[in-house]
Amino acid sequence: MAEKVLPYLIPRLRLVLEKLKTAYPERWARLEEIRLRAEQPLQVEMGRSFLVTPAGEITDDPREACLVRAEDVLRTVQLMGGNSLYTLEEELREGYLTLPGGHRVGMAGECLVAGGSLLRLKRITSLNIRIARELKGIGRSLLPYLLQDARPLRTVIVSPPQAGKTTLLRDLIRCFSNGDGLPAPVKVGLVDERGEVAGSYQGIPQLDVGIRTDLLSGCPKRDGVFLLLRSMGPQLIATDEIGGPGDLEMIEEILNAGVGLLTTAHAWDTGDFAVRPSLRKLWTRGLVERVVVLSRRLGPGTLEGIWDGRTKAPLFSGVRRLEVER
Numbered sequence: 001m002a003e004k005v006l007p008y009l010i011p012r013l014r015l016v017l018e019k020l021k022t023a024y025p026e027r028w029a030r031l032e033e034i035r036l037r038a039e040q041p042l043q044v045e046m047g048r049s050f051l052v053t054p055a056g057e058i059t060d061d062p063r064e065a066c067l068v069r070a071e072d073v074l075r076t077v078q079l080m081g082g083n084s085l086y087t088l089e090e091e092l093r094e095g096y097l098t099l100p101g102g103h104r105v106g107m108a109g110e111c112l113v114a115g116g117s118l119l120r121l122k123r124i125t126s127l128n129i130r131i132a133r134e135l136k137g138i139g140r141s142l143l144p145y146l147l148q149d150a151r152p153l154r155t156v157i158v159s160p161p162q163a164g165k166t167t168l169l170r171d172l173i174r175c176f177s178n179g180d181g182l183p184a185p186v187k188v189g190l191v192d193e194r195g196e197v198a199g200s201y202q203g204i205p206q207l208d209v210g211i212r213t214d215l216l217s218g219c220p221k222r223d224g225v226f227l228l229l230r231s232m233g234p235q236l237i238a239t240d241e242i243g244g245p246g247d248l249e250m251i252e253e254i255l256n257a258g259v260g261l262l263t264t265a266h267a268w269d270t271g272d273f274a275v276r277p278s279l280r281k282l283w284t285r286g287l288v289e290r291v292v293v294l295s296r297r298l299g300p301g302t303l304e305g306i307w308d309g310r311t312k313a314p315l316f317s318g319v320r321r322l323e324v325e326r
Contacts, residue, residue, distance in 0.1 A: 019056020041065030102199015102206035152260025177210020189234030191224030
């Protein structure tokens with residue numbers, strides 16, 4: 001998967017990373033991010049953060065690392081936009097773009113602001129290329145906890161950043177949609193506001209979210225949920241990260257419609273989830289029926305436990321790494 005992003009890098013950096021792939025094939029297989037920052041060392045995330053030398057070796061010494069120049073960042077963005085920044089106007093407003101294969105590129109730099117509101121990025125100085133991964137089957141063992149009388153329960157996957165919650169969310173959506181490991185398949189409506197779940201490119205999912213999934217990509221969650229409930233008759237609504245204004249009302253609407261929910265939230269554990277202002281009411285009022293907690297303790301995708309959101313009782317305890325089931 002990771003090598004598919006290399007053609008979007010300028011030749012000099014592409015060659016360095018090809019050398020890295022050859023020198024460290026096992027680490028390369030775990031590549032999570034490639035970070036380009038103007039006038040800073042080339043950085044990769046492979047289990048932990050490393051700098052990369054011009055020879056494609058890993059180092060912690062910035063003096064040995066390959067320097068990324070400002071023009072390297074600009075030229076890379078141009079390659080990603082087909083050599084036309086005009087085609088990236090929407091992405092420059094949102095601060096990210098999606099490459100074929102579902103790989104997501106975050107952008108930062110100098111902003112153009114008018115009337116106190118962000119219009120777009122006008123000069124990009126940082127890129128975070130996040131490698132999209134499909135681990136099909138990692139969610140199958142969780143399915144018995146997320147159903148009641150064959151009804152999908154309202155479930156939130158909780159974890160700190162880069163602990164695998166989006167990867168697990170994607171696989172659970174696929175399982176429900178295909179009926180993989182279930183008594184019967186489920187009609188799923190997915191609101192993928194930031195494009196991270198399905199990895200849509202020109203409106204077409206690049207990642208497998210199942211054959212019975214109706215996708216709204218780039219749509220605000222609240223609007224998308226109401227649209228799907230009105231028009232598509234889903235049995236399960238899935239969204240990316242919750243925690244913003246209006247999300248409580250959105251979940252109450254899903255509850256009133258008698259539809260299941262599958263979503264994610266940033267938190268370290270159930271205690272952190274229960275005290276976050278934007279999430280606390282979901283926990284204290286029992287609006288979510290299951291809370292799945294992940295961490296990076298044994299690497300991304302470490303299952304820390306599953307809780308009943310109404311009784312607050314643990315349904316599964318014990319730390320284990322979620323693995324692809326053969």
